[in-house]
Amino acid sequence: xxxxxxxxxxxxxxxxxxxxxxxxxxxxxxxxxxxxxxxxxxxxxxxxxxxxxxxxxxxxxxxxxxxxxxxxxxxxxxxxxxxxxxxxxxxxxxxxxxxxxxxxxxxxxxxxxxxxxxxxxxxxxxxxxxxxxxxxxxxxxxxxxxxxxxxxxxxxxxxxxxxxxxxxxxxxxxxxxxxxxxxxxxxxxxxxxxxxxxxxxxxxxxxxxxxxxxxxxxxxxxxxxxxxxxxxxxxxxxxxxxxxxxxxxxxxxxxxxxxxxxxxxxxxxxxxxxxxxxxxxxxxxxxxxxxxxxxxxxxxxxx
Amino acid sequence: xxxxxxxxxxxxxxxxxxxxxxxxxxxxxxxxxxxxxxxxxxxxxxxxxxxxxxxxxxxxxxxxxxxxxxxxxxxxxxxxxxxxxxxxxxxxxxxxxxxxxxxxxxxxxxxxxxxxxxxxxxxxxxxxxxxxxxxxxxxxxxxxxxxxxxxxxxxxxxxxxxxxxxxxxxxxxxxxxxxxxxxxxxxxxxxxxxxxxxxxxxxxxxxxxxxxxxxxxxxxxxxxxxxxxxxxxxxxxxxxxxxxxxxxxxxxxxxxxxxxxxxxxxxxxxxxxxxxxxxxxxxxxxxxxxxxxxxxxxxxxxxxxxxxxxxxxxxxxxxxxxxxxxxxxxxxxxxxxxxxxxxxxxxxxxxxxxxxxxxx
Numbered sequence: 131x132x133x134x135x136x137x138x139x140x141x142x143x144x145x146x147x148x149x150x151x152x153x154x155x156x157x158x159x160x161x162x163x164x165x166x167x168x169x170x171x172x173x174x175x176x177x178x179x180x181x182x183x184x185x186x187x188x189x190x191x192x193x194x195x196x197x198x199x200x201x202x203x204x205x206x207x208x209x210x211x212x213x214x215x216x217x218x219x220x221x222x223x224x225x226x227x228x229x230x231x232x233x234x235x236x237x238x239x240x241x242x243x244x245x246x247x248x249x250x251x252x253x254x255x256x257x258x259x260x261x262x263x264x265x266x267x268x269x270x271x272x273x274x275x276x277x278x279x280x281x282x283x284x285x286x287x288x289x290x291x292x293x294x295x296x297x298x299x300x301x302x303x304x305x306x307x308x309x310x311x312x313x314x315x316x317x318x319x320x321x322x323x324x325x326x327x328x329x330x331x332x333x334x335x336x337x338x339x340x341x342x343x344x345x346x347x348x349x350x351x352x353x354x355x356x357x358x359x360x361x362x363x364x365x366x367x368x369x370x371x372x373x374x375x376x377x378x379x380x381x382x383x384x385x386x387x388x389x390x391x392x393x394x395x396x397x398x399x400x401x402x403x404x405x406x407x408x409x410x411x412x413x414x415x416x417x418x419x420x421x422x423x424x425x426x427x428x429x430x431x432x433x
Numbered sequence: 434x435x436x437x438x439x440x441x442x443x444x445x446x447x448x449x450x451x452x453x454x455x456x457x458x459x460x461x462x463x464x465x466x467x468x469x470x471x472x473x474x475x476x477x478x479x480x481x482x483x484x485x486x487x488x489x490x491x492x493x494x495x496x497x498x499x500x501x502x503x504x505x506x507x508x509x510x511x512x513x514x515x516x517x518x519x520x521x522x523x524x525x526x527x528x529x530x531x532x533x534x535x536x537x538x539x540x541x542x543x544x545x546x547x548x549x550x551x552x553x554x555x556x557x558x559x560x561x562x563x564x565x566x567x568x569x570x571x572x573x574x575x576x577x578x579x580x581x582x583x584x585x586x587x588x589x590x591x592x593x594x595x596x597x598x599x600x601x602x603x604x605x606x607x608x609x610x611x612x613x614x615x616x617x618x619x620x621x622x623x624x625x626x627x628x629x630x631x632x633x634x635x636x637x638x639x640x641x642x643x644x645x646x647x648x649x650x651x652x653x654x655x656x657x658x659x660x661x662x663x664x665x666x667x668x669x670x671x672x673x674x675x676x677x678x679x680x681x682x683x684x685x686x687x688x689x690x691x692x693x694x695x696x697x698x699x700x701x702x703x704x705x706x707x708x709x710x711x712x713x714x715x716x717x718x719x720x721x722x723x724x725x726x727x728x729x730x731x732x733x734x735x736x737x738x739x740x741x742x743x744x745x746x747x748x749x750x751x752x753x754x755x756x757x758x759x760x761x762x763x764x765x766x767x768x769x770x771x772x773x774x775x776x777x778x779x780x781x782x783x784x785x786x787x788x789x790x791x792x793x
Contacts, residue, residue, distance in 0.1 A: 333536050
């Protein structure tokens with residue numbers, strides 16, 4: 131990595147010496163221009179989202195969508211958080227935010243830990259039928275949402291969990307397990323079996339080995355799985371809509387807020403709501419980003 | 434301290450037999466090397482002793498106690514692996530004490546063991562480092578330290594030096610041998626390197642295709658190989674093997690190789706075959722050398738290739754269809770194409786059945 135960087139620097143320096151400053155060359159300019167264009171394309175909606183969220187309503191009514199707010203105000207965001215009426219309840223999005231937290235946190239923790247445990251058991255303890263089990267699990271990755279909705283609904287209602295947090299959490303965990311298991315299985319394949327043997331001789335059992343040896347090794351992959359699962363579960367709308375019951379999460383509340391058909395459309399409140407709903411996943415990327423990148427790049431564990 | 438008794442152990446992977454009816458005794462305090470090419474079952478046998486590889490049949494006893502059905506942790510063994518197998522997220526200190534912590538040993542006991550081990554292996558200054566911050570030699574030292582912490586009945590080594598460079602390998606080899614001399618604990622050591630086996634072992638078991646081909650002292654294995662396979666596997670340069678047939682003369686048995694009569698008057702036959710049977714004559718390169726007082730056969734041969742190693746010079750010689758590798762004193766000047774006077778000390782000869790490959 132560092133050697134490659136040094137190489138690249140040396141090459142770049144050589145090019146500068148021969149042909150002037152590297153980034154002024156046409157090919158380099160074109161590349162930078164393309165990157166800037168792509169960044170603008172993706173950031174433009176975010177710009178409109180943020181500026182509108184912090185504008186007062188009278189500025190929005192003028193229709194100058196691209197202008198930054200003349201007078202910045204948080205009234206839209208605050209109203210979206212604590213005051214706006216959603217489906218007859220006027221407490222803003224905050225209660226639904228906490229619903230989302232109550233669903234996402236246990237669902238993420240369970241799906242990631244169980245996926246890690248699965249991956250560990252599949253690679254380091256050759257259990258009979260492991261191949262068949264893994265094959266079925268992989269097939270699970272390709273099941274579309276629509277296909278599992280009805281069977282899931284029937285199962286949950288038989289279990290008496292339809293329309294409850296617990297039910298929704300179970301749905302997310304079950305639906306997340308194929309991908310988390312796949313991630314951890316592939317990661318643990320790269321961990322030398324001799325480490326497992328050494329730990330067994332040292333007296334670590336199935337769970338001791340998992341907790342003390344394998345999980346610490348898998349920290350980068352844990353970050354990847356947490357980011358992936360948190361994003362998916364927090365942003366989920368369909369499962370929440372179908373199985374969420376009355377205490378639905380933030381995404382459903384946001385939809386109800388924005389699709390309200392009567393009265394004046396308060397765009398600053400709507401945009402504020404969107405911002406608040408998107409914020410947690412953004413934060414997860416910001417805080418786990420370093421580990422996320424390391425996890426994506428992680429192959430084997432070498433000493 | 435304890436010996437190991439391996440009693441008719443069988444292990445198969447699917448239809449492949451990894452261990453075929455292995456019977457082996459490791460004496461208390463011995464340094465037993467399991468030697469063989471890759472895939473011969475030596476690592477599987479070590480794994481079976483450790484309890485990491487379940488076996489299909491047979492019993493394994495350590496210090497008289499039947500451990501066949503015990504978990505690795507309950508067998509009172511410690512193991513050092515080829516890849517060191519250190520826990521990458523733990524410091525050296527945590528690595529070494531992991532076993533005792535898992536067994537919930539008292540703190541002062543752990544601290545005392547750590548201090549003793551670190552001093553013995555001179556790794557005190559490395560205790561707070563992670564494995565990734567250590568060199569290969571240091572890692573292997575830590576791995577040995579982790580094994581020492583247990584104060585086990587038996588140490589198991591699975592090719593511990595294969596990942597080290599040549600110089601370090603020689604150093605660690607001496608260090609492990611010194612460790613064995615100091616501790617006197619039974620050690621079982623797996624390697625495919627015959628030099629390691631010869632230098633370290635008090636006993637060697639040569640394995641092939643899941644079976645033990647020969648067990649004996651390094652001297653036994655080298656001087657009196659029990660089969661063509663052992664003869665070819667141990668020793669570098671390899672033993673000269675000449676096809677011929679056995680004949681009886683008034684002066685004793687003779688092997689006829691491509692027109693050369695090689696007399697073997699004092700050969701200690703294990704099982705004397707009839708005259709006329711095809712045999713293989715085995716001669717170590719060091720018995721093919723300058724003519725001296727011990728030479729019982731003198732030949733005028735052609736020099737084909739000269740390879741000086743410093744301490745001695747390896748020379749490939751030819752006489753008609755017969756080629757021999759000899760070991761000469763560096764002062765003996767030989768050049769390719771020139772004639773060479775060769776003396777052969779037949780006291781060190783081996784005879785094998787050409788069909789079965791067994792020693793005669």
